[in-house]
Amino acid sequence: MPKSTSISQYFKSTLLRVLFKGFALLPLSWLRGIGRWLGSLVFSINTRDVKVTRKNIQLCLTELPAQEQEQLTKLSTQASMMCALESAWAWFNPRAKVTKQIVEVSGIEHLKRAQAQQQPLVLTGAHLGNWEVLLNWIAAFDDCAIAYKPPKSLAMDPVVRKAREATGVTMITGDRSGIEQMFTAASSGKPFVILSDQRPGKRGGVFAPFFNLPAFTMTIVQKLVQQANAQLLYFHALRVPSGFKVIITPAAFDLTIPDEIEFATALNAGLSEIITTYPSQFEWSYRRFRPLPEGFEPVYTQLK
Numbered sequence: 001m002p003k004s005t006s007i008s009q010y011f012k013s014t015l016l017r018v019l020f021k022g023f024a025l026l027p028l029s030w031l032r033g034i035g036r037w038l039g040s041l042v043f044s045i046n047t048r049d050v051k052v053t054r055k056n057i058q059l060c061l062t063e064l065p066a067q068e069q070e071q072l073t074k075l076s077t078q079a080s081m082m083c084a085l086e087s088a089w090a091w092f093n094p095r096a097k098v099t100k101q102i103v104e105v106s107g108i109e110h111l112k113r114a115q116a117q118q119q120p121l122v123l124t125g126a127h128l129g130n131w132e133v134l135l136n137w138i139a140a141f142d143d144c145a146i147a148y149k150p151p152k153s154l155a156m157d158p159v160v161r162k163a164r165e166a167t168g169v170t171m172i173t174g175d176r177s178g179i180e181q182m183f184t185a186a187s188s189g190k191p192f193v194i195l196s197d198q199r200p201g202k203r204g205g206v207f208a209p210f211f212n213l214p215a216f217t218m219t220i221v222q223k224l225v226q227q228a229n230a231q232l233l234y235f236h237a238l239r240v241p242s243g244f245k246v247i248i249t250p251a252a253f254d255l256t257i258p259d260e261i262e263f264a265t266a267l268n269a270g271l272s273e274i275i276t277t278y279p280s281q282f283e284w285s286y287r288r289f290r291p292l293p294e295g296f297e298p299v300y301t302q303l304k
Contacts, residue, residue, distance in 0.1 A: 012155035017092075020159065023085055024092035028101060028243070031085040039078030049285040050077055051303040056284045059299065060211035061276075075280035082239070083130050083283070090132040091163030098136040103240065105137075107248030110233055111191075115142060118189045120230035124221055126197040126271045127283035133244050134237035136167050138191060145170040145185035147194040147220075169193075174201070174220075182220065187228040196221050197271055197288065207293050208264035211272055214296070215288050217264040225255050234270055238278055249274070 023031060043050055054073045061069060090098045114121045123138065125131075138144055146164070148171040150157045164171055172181045186192040199205070200218035207214040225232050232251040237244045253266035275282045289299050 013158050016155060016159050020088035021092045023088040026089070028086065028089060031089055032082050032239075035082030035085045036078045039081035040074070042081065043074045043077045048303060049080075052287060052300060053077060053080075053284040055299060055303060056286075056288065057279075059213055059289065060272075060284075061279065062212060072279055073284070076282065076284045079239070079281050080283060080285060086130050086239075087132040090130070090136055091159070091166075095136050095140055095167055098133060099140050101243035102133070102137050102237065102246055103243040104245040105248070106245065107233075107235075107250075108246075110231075110248050110250050111141065111235075114231050114233075120187055120189055120228040121191045122186055122221065122225050122228070122230045122232050123191050123193045123235050124196040124232065124267075125234055125236045126275055127195065127286055128275060128278060129236045129238040129281050130244065131195065131237070132163075134235065134246065135164060135169060135193070137237065137246055138193060138235075139167040139169045142191055143168070143170075144191040144193055145172055145182075145188075146192070147182065148173050149198060174204075179220070182224060183227055186224040186230055192224065192230075194221060194224075196267055197286070199288070199290070206260045206264050208261050208268055210268040210288065213289050213299075214293055215268065216291060217268055219260050219264065221267060222257075222260060222263040231255075234274060236274065236278075239281055247274070 050073065053076050054069070057064070057069050057072055057076070061072070064072065111121075123144075125134070135146065146169050148161075148164070150173070151160060161171065170185065172178045172185060182192065196218055197210075198218065199216055200220065204220060205216045205218050208217045209215070210217065221232070224230065232255055233248055234251065235246065235248045237246050249270075251267070251270055253270070257263040257266065287300055292298065
């Protein structure tokens with residue numbers, strides 16, 4: 001990277017830290033109010049992300065009347081803005097302050113049982129609720145490692161890395177050496193955390209149903225679970241009026257399924273079940289249906 005570019009990224013990262021630290025000084029309730037207002041503004045402008053949100057909801061929640069789909073588009077956009085500000089708050093506040101806002105944990109017995117039995121454990125979830133708050137909570141519960149996909153913004157990468165490392169988690173990227181570290185971490189008896197609704201690399205996934213369309217789904221979760229003989233739990237930190245509620249549920253399918261597509265289908269079904277329960281807190285603006293298999297028309301190319 002040219003020296004001038006490095007300096008530019010450094011200053012951008014510094015400015016982001018200052019901005020996020022400023023947000024972190026505000027009460028969580030204020031940030032949610034600001035996020036809700038910003039979300040309403042973004043929705044009224046009808047940005048490309050709003051159009052993608054609307055399109056994904058139309059594709060996935062076909063049973064909803066058009067009016068309810070549009071209302072959900074607005075609520076999801078508001079939730080995205082709230083999530084962004086909540087994340088800044090979580091990054092630049094002490095872990096104890098962040099975890100204090102978790103007012104309820106459902107399913108903790110599944111986590112404690114695996115811990116007591118020293119059973120390898122893979123924790124997975126979707127872009128639902130707030131991931132950064134969830135990382136603070138699991139890091140306080142036990143040492144853990146997480147799969148890390150650097151953000152597209154080079155300026156954001158050091159901000160996110162430093163904030164997550166401050167929680168005590170070990171971050172592992174998805175390159176070749178990182179994959180080896182993932183298998184080691186998953187077999188260690190400590191929780192390994194990965195968001196399984198992210199698009200994998202070209203060789204790292206298969207097409208499997210997600211709601212009503214085939215989505216390119218990562219196979220690394222299956223490989224980690226089966227090689228480490230690990231338990232698989234879904235977990236999320238959902239927004240509630242008084243803070244956050246952590247929900248942990250065991251995967252309700254045979255974890256020894258050998259077929260990659262069958263395993264990925266079951267994995268996606270578990271994700272879609274909880275997303276359907278809390279649809280307004282899901283990140284519908286994520287371009288989940290790109291790419292699609294041959295024979296399917298692209299769903300996002302006409303959105304401008």
